[in-house]
């Protein structure tokens with residue numbers, strides 16, 4: 625069984641990842657407009673109206689902002705935890721949602737032939753989750769906005785065939801960059817984001833299990849990172865034991881297979 629994955633966009637301006645198994649079509653997060661999602665899926669010959677579920681990771685606007693539109697315009701059920709939905713409602717206007725499927729941040733969801741395991745994260749969302757999508761013998765991770773390298777993370781990543789992994793910032797660029805001190809502190813703090821170095825170390829240790837084939841570095845900061853810088857750090861730490869991609873902050877990725 626082969627899984628297909630496409631990053632429609634990744635980063636603080638908006639997140640949306642498409643995953644397809646032979647019997648399920650899933651979107652993770654709704655941080656880009658419905659039109660953008662539909663056009664970028666169409667670029668790879670996919671119809672957004674055929675998507676079975678939009679699964680929301682957490683309440684920050686770059687992940688949930690357009691969930692209402694995805695549902696009203698394209699009829700997609702929205703999977704979200706009660707705490708995420710309540711927190712998002714105070715921050716952004718989701719509009720009326722008729723088809724909400726609640727889950728808890730350690731549940732295992734079954735959608736078509738896919739199982740989606742939610743994994744709670746220590747990020748500063750109200751009730752954030754990362755996800756493992758499993759279909760047949762294949763396992764794919766959707767792991768951004770992680771907070772810090774939490775206990776199970778390396779073990780979890782070592783159990784995957786492929787992963788979208790947050791690699792948010794270069795520590796030097798963050799230190800030298802224009803952000804105010806409180807924001808720098810938030811990003812590198814235990815409930816913020818993973819640095820290139822931290823993400824590379826996770827991959828290095830996870831790759832020792834020899835299962836992981838590729839990683840797509842995701843949620844790169846515009847101000848505090850650059851794809852070449854992120855790839856440079858990862859290649860230095862990982863040499864060439866897995867294939868590396870980066871998810872673009874504005875454009876659709878290639879179609880990846882798992």
Ligand SMILES: [Zn+2]
Nearest residue numbers: 636684686769
């Ligand atoms: Zn985010």
Ligand SMILES: [Zn+2]
Nearest residue numbers: 684747749769
């Ligand atoms: Zn976030």
